[in-house]
Amino acid sequence: MELSLAHPVIKAFMCGCLSGTCSTLLFQPLDLVKTRLQTLQSPVQLGSSRVGMVTVLLNVVRTERLLGLWKGVSPSFIRTIPGVGLYFSTYHSLKEHFFHEKNPGALGAVLLGGGARAVAGVIMLPVTVIKTRFECGKYRYRSVAEALCSVCRTEGPAALYSGLTATLLRDVSFSGIYVMFYSQMKTYLPKEISTWAPLANFSCAALAGLLASLITQPADVVKTMVQVHPALKTTDAVRHIYVEHGPRGFLRGAVPRSLRRTLVVAMTWTIYEQTMAYLGLKS
Structure with missing residues (x-):
């Protein structure tokens, strides 16, 4: 069946998969550096109280070679490609059913975006956990399948x-x-800006991504800590980060994460919007 004849939800899923593939491949190194900064697994941090993004980046290249920056790209692909596809197909379905108007308004947009992410996040969480462990440098898994089996066998599902x-x-x-x-x-x-629609979409997406990244940074630090150390509860992780690093600990990895998230969402939404428009659908 040709994609142009597919159901709108299928089209949204395929557009999301395409945009997720491009953004994951390009920006995986930033995600790896962010995870290393948050989990303090990099050897260069021994004896040093402050380590920046560039230091971790150079250390990874020196000790694990250039391809080491793409460690965790396999689980990233497995998580992101169907995950982004699922997100956009859910987003499209929710918007069609509950928000028939072009702009759902501020509160409607929050519910729309949050609802779509909740569905995709719960379904893809096991792969997210494996991805985080691949990136942190603490675990030596050889493949996603081995990691899944190892976690289930030693720690339980x-x-x-x-x-x-x-x-x-x-x-x-x-x-x-x-x-x-x-x-x-x-x-x-x-x-009149329709001629420059891709650039306009990219600019709006980049600014929105930057603001959202900064606001949610503390939750990202806590999430990484819990997934790397599963014995910790969320409240324990919050307490540990605060005791060990103070309030600034909740901003660890903010630069690479904000940079990556800003670029990822800008590229993802621009590709999604343009592909949907090409297929005759509005997002």
Whole structure:
């Protein structure tokens, strides 16, 4: 069956998969550096109280070679490609059923974005846990399948859902805030800008992504800590981060995460919007 003849939800899913593939491949190194900063697994941190993004980046290249920056890309692909597809297909379905108007408004956008992310986040959480462990450098898994089997065998299946609360707090909040900023910004764009639609979409998405990233950064630090150390509860992780690093500990990895999330959502939504428009659908 040709894609042009497929159901709109299928089209949204395929557009999401395409945009997720492009963004994951390009920006995986930033995600790895962010995880290393948050979990303090990099050897260069021994004896040093402050380590920046560039230091971790250079250390990974020196000790694990250039391809080491793409460690965790396999689980990232397995999580992101269907995950983004699921997110956008859910987003499209919710918008069609509950928000028939073009712009759902600020509160509607928060509920729309948060609802779509909650569905995708819960379904894809086991792969998210494995992805985080691949990136942190503490675990030596050789493949995603081996990692899944190892976690189930040694820690039990429940470990694959470690950090669920923190993950949903981060992802649902991020998506809701992002969609709100993004949709509201687009309402102020002049009608004559249609010729520059891709650039306009990218700019709105980038700014919305930056704001949402900064607001949800503390939840991301807690999520990473719980997934790398599954014995910790969310409240224990919050306490540990505060005691060990103070309030600034909740901003660890903020630079690479904000940079990556901003670029990822900008590229993902721009590709999604343009592909949906090409297929005759509006997002």
